[in-house]
Amino acid sequence: MCGIVGYTGQQQAAPILLDGLGRLEYRGYDSAGLAIRDGGALAQVVKSTGKLRSLIEKTDEGRTLPGTCGIGHTRWATHGEPSQTNAHPHVSGNCTGSGSGKVESEVVGVHNGIIENYMELKAKLTRHGYQFYSETDTEVVIKLVDYYYNKYKLGPVDAINRTLVRVRGSYALALMFRDYPGEIYAARKDAPLILGAGSDFSCLASDVPAILNYTRSVYYIGNLEIAKLLPGELHFFDLNGDEITLEPTKITWDAKAAEKNGYEHFMIKEIHEQPEAVRNTLGSLISGGKIDLSESGLTDEVLADIDFVRFTACGSAWHVGMTGQYVLEEMAAIETRVELASEYRYRRVLPRGHELLIVISQSGETADSLAALRKAKSMGVRTLAIVNVVGSTIAHEADHVLYTHAGPEIAVATTKAYSAQLIAVYALAVQLAYVQGKIDGQAYGNYLEELSALPDKITRILEEKERIQWFAAKFASAKDIFFVGRGLDYSISLEGSLKAKEISYVHSEAYAAGELKHGTISLIEDNTLVIGVLTQSAIFEKTVSNMAECKARGAYLMALTSYGNYSVEDSADFTVYIPKSDPCFMASLAVVPLQLFGYYSGVARGLDVDKPRNLAKSVTVE
Numbered sequence: 001m002c003g004i005v006g007y008t009g010q011q012q013a014a015p016i017l018l019d020g021l022g023r024l025e026y027r028g029y030d031s032a033g034l035a036i037r038d039g040g041a042l043a044q045v046v047k048s049t050g051k052l053r054s055l056i057e058k059t060d061e062g063r064t065l066p067g068t069c070g071i072g073h074t075r076w077a078t079h080g081e082p083s084q085t086n087a088h089p090h091v092s093g094n095c096t097g098s099g100s101g102k103v104e105s106e107v108v109g110v111h112n113g114i115i116e117n118y119m120e121l122k123a124k125l126t127r128h129g130y131q132f133y134s135e136t137d138t139e140v141v142i143k144l145v146d147y148y149y150n151k152y153k154l155g156p157v158d159a160i161n162r163t164l165v166r167v168r169g170s171y172a173l174a175l176m177f178r179d180y181p182g183e184i185y186a187a188r189k190d191a192p193l194i195l196g197a198g199s200d201f202s203c204l205a206s207d208v209p210a211i212l213n214y215t216r217s218v219y220y221i222g223n224l225e226i227a228k229l230l231p232g233e234l235h236f237f238d239l240n241g242d243e244i245t246l247e248p249t250k251i252t253w254d255a256k257a258a259e260k261n262g263y264e265h266f267m268i269k270e271i272h273e274q275p276e277a278v279r280n281t282l283g284s285l286i287s288g289g290k291i292d293l294s295e296s297g298l299t300d301e302v303l304a305d306i307d308f309v310r311f312t313a314c315g316s317a318w319h320v321g322m323t324g325q326y327v328l329e330e331m332a333a334i335e336t337r338v339e340l341a342s343e344y345r346y347r348r349v350l351p352r353g354h355e356l357l358i359v360i361s362q363s364g365e366t367a368d369s370l371a372a373l374r375k376a377k378s379m380g381v382r383t384l385a386i387v388n389v390v391g392s393t394i395a396h397e398a399d400h401v402l403y404t405h406a407g408p409e410i411a412v413a414t415t416k417a418y419s420a421q422l423i424a425v426y427a428l429a430v431q432l433a434y435v436q437g438k439i440d441g442q443a444y445g446n447y448l449e450e451l452s453a454l455p456d457k458i459t460r461i462l463e464e465k466e467r468i469q470w471f472a473a474k475f476a477s478a479k480d481i482f483f484v485g486r487g488l489d490y491s492i493s494l495e496g497s498l499k500a501k502e503i504s505y506v507h508s509e510a511y512a513a514g515e516l517k518h519g520t521i522s523l524i525e526d527n528t529l530v531i532g533v534l535t536q537s538a539i540f541e542k543t544v545s546n547m548a549e550c551k552a553r554g555a556y557l558m559a560l561t562s563y564g565n566y567s568v569e570d571s572a573d574f575t576v577y578i579p580k581s582d583p584c585f586m587a588s589l590a591v592v593p594l595q596l597f598g599y600y601s602g603v604a605r606g607l608d609v610d611k612p613r614n615l616a617k618s619v620t621v622e
């Protein structure tokens, strides 16, 4: 979704803001813009559509925009087509043409999120004489701030507070006021926004990588809180306008972690970082030969009481929940359900007395997942967040948090965060099973041993990536791909299929293998690629039979199974072998060749694999 940056200090703002926007490119966008002030009253606005490069060229790398205070934005269109007029920054005054140039306006701002009641607010403002030049909800909110600012004349904090009370939806806002040169004001509700300061500057951004070269001390403002940025000073206010104190969080990861380090794309770098992400996450959950979740507040007493688990999440995180469902029921014999957060939030839910609701989210900001968490909390359900981004809203609001230690994930397609999420789910399942007496000490020890062997096994799979690269290139022009598997293998198929779709734009479907003959098999034609996932020995033969049915109708079969299952070659045209682990943990291994397949297919098709079209890394609107 949109990216926001802001800087006020002693240096030229535009190059810093362009650099920051570059580091937020992964979030997905279709246009970009800057507003810069050079001490005086007027801000200069420049916008452009398409890639950030065109804004960089248009401003001669920021040189045509002198000034030490400014805001910037990359827009992922929601209200109104991607165009220069709809691009941010937006202004409170009337604008002609595309809205670029020196602006007379009182208020200039950028916004990430959605203003749900913007039509109603627009009508109100129109009655008060405001005119609108764009189709965006952002222009409405900027003009609303301007309205209150001029009506009450109590300054920016008051005007923003009055606006926050009237606005429904989600937002991260950064605003500059004509009468307050050198100052930036920011506010948020349910959209990410972080702030930082050094001795002579302050800055803000939608995510940490944008400011990591300037500071490691990061402030997270809460919902409906306001920040005022001055060179070297940050002030925070609550909804009453009273100044409040916030403590900074130290970012410990290296700035290099958010760079490509010689890899062609972030995605392939992050695929290779999986052994480390898994090892670090295991290290945070296991100590002294025991799983220890007590830091999250999930003590053995709490775990002993749980008799129903519900996972809720979106996209790949939902696939982790799907795997978790199989693992928890198999290992801990606890009834488990998995639900898409976007469905859970709007349906009638019957909570159970001893339920644990687990929200899984890399970003910790996904709008539907956050809404699902809030719904569960409002019903008195105990909640656990499995989150990668420290300090994110979901982490902040859940009763318990298990952090995954994947480090910053920049590629839109998740890989290492997914793998780290699986680990958190496994650790929880093993501990639940043990605490509730479903497994004995021997089995507990065996599971821990299997878990600690996963990083090296993932490394071994990565060493054979060339075979997948070759295979992906061979099928790069495939029209359709079907991923099939049963049980836990079905959950792996879902993730493999999503990777293929989002990175290589090839239509693909994941099917529970037994379902094929209930309709889908009619789509199989000569040379249709069918990828069978066969990691579960108990149902191996069944899936092989389903694959054979496809082959009989002309399909080309790829099998993904563990070493030793060589009989699969009687049916499959191409087989990828992975090391064995406990059946419950096989998703951690089987997903790697499928991630590689998605990646190399996209590369073979010449696509922008790190930033696939239409997608955003963090989906902060529903």
Ligand code: M6R
Residues within 6 Å of the ligand: 314, 315, 316, 317, 318, 360, 361, 362, 363, 364, 365, 366, 369, 412, 413, 414, 415, 498, 502, 615, 617, 618, 619
């Ligand atoms: O940040 P989250 O984990 O909550 O994001 C959930 C999904 O948007 C995300 O997994 C998405 O499906 C990825 N593009 C998958 O690669």
